[in-house]
Amino acid sequence: MYVYTEIKPAGFPIRVHMKQLRVLFLFILGFCPGFTGMVKAQEQLFPDSLAARLKINPADTGLMMELCVFIDKNIYNDPNRMMDAAGSLLAHASEIKYYRVIPRLLMYQGIVYDLNGKYDSAIFMYDSALAIAGKHKLLLVSGDIYNNYSIVYSIMGQLEKAVEYALQALEIYEQLGDSANMAKVFNNLGSRYSEMGMNDRAISFYQMAIAINEKQNNLSRLVKNYGNTGTVYSAIGQNEKALEYYTRAYMIQKDLDNKLDMSITLSNMAITYRYLGRYDMALSFAGQSYTLACETNDEIGKLFYFLTSADIYKDQGSYVKATEHYQRAESMADSIGAKQNLMEIYRGLAEVYAARKDYRNAYVYNEKYNNKRISLLDQEKSKALDRIEQFEKDKSRIEIELLTKESEIQELRIKRQKILRNSFAGAGMMLLLLAVLIWHRYRYVRRTKNKLAEKNLIIHNEKEKADQLLLNILPAETANELKNNGFSKARSFDMVSVMFTDFKGFTRMAEIMEPDELVAEIDQCFKAFDNIISNYPIEKIKTIGDAYMCAGGLPVANMTNPVDVVNAALEINAFMEGLKAGKIRNNQPYFEIRIGIHTGPVIAGIVGFKKFQYDIWGDTVNIASRMESSGEVGEVNISGTTFELVGDRFNCIHRGKVEAKNKGAIDMYFVK
Numbered sequence: 001m002y003v004y005t006e007i008k009p010a011g012f013p014i015r016v017h018m019k020q021l022r023v024l025f026l027f028i029l030g031f032c033p034g035f036t037g038m039v040k041a042q043e044q045l046f047p048d049s050l051a052a053r054l055k056i057n058p059a060d061t062g063l064m065m066e067l068c069v070f071i072d073k074n075i076y077n078d079p080n081r082m083m084d085a086a087g088s089l090l091a092h093a094s095e096i097k098y099y100r101v102i103p104r105l106l107m108y109q110g111i112v113y114d115l116n117g118k119y120d121s122a123i124f125m126y127d128s129a130l131a132i133a134g135k136h137k138l139l140l141v142s143g144d145i146y147n148n149y150s151i152v153y154s155i156m157g158q159l160e161k162a163v164e165y166a167l168q169a170l171e172i173y174e175q176l177g178d179s180a181n182m183a184k185v186f187n188n189l190g191s192r193y194s195e196m197g198m199n200d201r202a203i204s205f206y207q208m209a210i211a212i213n214e215k216q217n218n219l220s221r222l223v224k225n226y227g228n229t230g231t232v233y234s235a236i237g238q239n240e241k242a243l244e245y246y247t248r249a250y251m252i253q254k255d256l257d258n259k260l261d262m263s264i265t266l267s268n269m270a271i272t273y274r275y276l277g278r279y280d281m282a283l284s285f286a287g288q289s290y291t292l293a294c295e296t297n298d299e300i301g302k303l304f305y306f307l308t309s310a311d312i313y314k315d316q317g318s319y320v321k322a323t324e325h326y327q328r329a330e331s332m333a334d335s336i337g338a339k340q341n342l343m344e345i346y347r348g349l350a351e352v353y354a355a356r357k358d359y360r361n362a363y364v365y366n367e368k369y370n371n372k373r374i375s376l377l378d379q380e381k382s383k384a385l386d387r388i389e390q391f392e393k394d395k396s397r398i399e400i401e402l403l404t405k406e407s408e409i410q411e412l413r414i415k416r417q418k419i420l421r422n423s424f425a426g427a428g429m430m431l432l433l434l435a436v437l438i439w440h441r442y443r444y445v446r447r448t449k450n451k452l453a454e455k456n457l458i459i460h461n462e463k464e465k466a467d468q469l470l471l472n473i474l475p476a477e478t479a480n481e482l483k484n485n486g487f488s489k490a491r492s493f494d495m496v497s498v499m500f501t502d503f504k505g506f507t508r509m510a511e512i513m514e515p516d517e518l519v520a521e522i523d524q525c526f527k528a529f530d531n532i533i534s535n536y537p538i539e540k541i542k543t544i545g546d547a548y549m550c551a552g553g554l555p556v557a558n559m560t561n562p563v564d565v566v567n568a569a570l571e572i573n574a575f576m577e578g579l580k581a582g583k584i585r586n587n588q589p590y591f592e593i594r595i596g597i598h599t600g601p602v603i604a605g606i607v608g609f610k611k612f613q614y615d616i617w618g619d620t621v622n623i624a625s626r627m628e629s630s631g632e633v634g635e636v637n638i639s640g641t642t643f644e645l646v647g648d649r650f651n652c653i654h655r656g657k658v659e660a661k662n663k664g665a666i667d668m669y670f671v672k
Helices: 016-029 035-045 048-054 061-074 079-095 103-116 120-136 139-153 159-176 181-196 201-217 219-235 239-256 259-275 279-296 299-316 319-336 339-355 361-419 424-473 477-487 506-512 516-535 561-585 619-629 642-644
Strands: 489-504 540-546 549-554 592-607 615-616 637-638 650-660 662-670
Touching: 061 079, 061 103, 079 103, 103 120, 103 139, 120 139, 139 181, 139 279, 159 181, 159 642, 159 662, 181 201, 181 219, 219 239, 219 259, 239 259, 259 279, 259 299, 279 299, 299 319, 299 339, 319 339, 339 361, 489 506, 489 516, 489 561, 489 619, 506 516, 516 540, 516 549, 516 561, 540 561, 540 615, 549 561, 561 592, 561 637, 561 642, 561 662, 592 619, 615 662, 619 637, 619 650, 619 662, 637 642
Parallel strands: 592 637
Antiparallel strands: 489 549, 489 592, 540 549, 592 615, 637 662, 650 662
């Protein structure tokens, strides 16, 4: 699974030798012979107004900070151009010895190397940046560099170092009281725990990051938290929950036009659809992810496309295609040093070769997998857990030392007083009494903490139940908006396909069946309908007596909803035909169904206060209802508008213009 990392402020504590640092600056300055040439390059890279102002006043440090912000904002959308921009600005900053921006510019170059899969070069740039930041006591940028180190080493499979430097970054941000950057490290620590299979702790860290970023309305970081939470839920088999978080992330990414993270989300959705066995959807999302990865030069994204596609082909039994894609993935992982992914690739190739009865290659790759797992994953996981344990012990040790120092001071004071007034035995009694009080106080605090933890767990569980009940009533996006804001805005949708179903002969059945039997019969049908539409991006709106209403294309807009809704309608019709045949064989009464569909614009929102109801309005709903009432038993009746969108996908029979109540004559079609 592909995690969302927050690269641009991060770090790591390797000190660079001054000789290396000097070579680095000679290399940069050697390709920037003068400030005039540098400004010309900037005029092509930066906004004209900023470049012109810097040319007029080369010592304008405020303007240099503005240019750093410009690089920071554009580094993911156009990394290679921002690499050139950072190099040009770095040469100028070095000339005027403006050290506040020098380490940050070196870090930006390291980030671009990271995005291009050149991890050794990225680490070298971070080393150089950290040396300068440390020398000039630039604490914030040091924390940023440490966080970036954590990300690079996690990709390289060195989990001990990844965790170590994430914790160093967190210590700095805690010292500065910087909650925004603490949220960023919480996100990355969640990813590290996820890589070690500690999913509960991973979700806990992601939720801490979400709490901060939701409070600060930091959408660019919140989208990463949502995406990573989705990866953990996918890893533990809660795929629907995973898709819910991915959808939240993708909606924000589209608004932000963040192609790199959109690629990550699409890749993860592909993996999740693969787990659900929906391989066409999985391959489609993987292909979209690869397109965006190519646009953003995301080498890891390209690698994940081949790895995910190989897994899908393996599941489908297309072993030749699976082998080809695994081999492409192996070549890419080797070239960029992605050791963690090599382990997955080796395992996949071993399974595919075994399925192809090529047992020699299956054995070779199985050995590669076992060797890689032992040498990399187990060792790194053990080291990383040791590092976390040491971090927690160090914190405890510092607290104990502070308590010990206070106790020693108190003891000296008491001893001095007792020597003057009483005997040594009196002083011992006082110390014993103090120890007893401390012990009782410790036990009291521990009991209080345990009770508080139990109450917090109860509150958390009740909140989970309440959230689940809300999701049973409202779509996930609407429920989250309601929880976060206290209200949900009505939204307009340009293209929604609305389906109505209704049972023929319901009144007659009600007369001959007991009430509980009638309700059970309707419940059986509606549960089946719910299961059918859950296989498509279709939202159940409501039931009215024996009528069932649903719609595709909301609350997340899409272009496939006409086809999705017609497919669901055909499945519902087939289910009812099968149910009818069984009832006839057993000489039992049965329902027959009419189904109508129309596509058009609607308004959707929440109505009610004490009992929330998600509903839709508009003429589209009225026409869809007329499609049902103007249809025939056992037929899927669609409007001419819907036919224009699905006619090339289904065999349809034109009924001509049929008179619909209060709507006049409407073109109608039966879908066969």
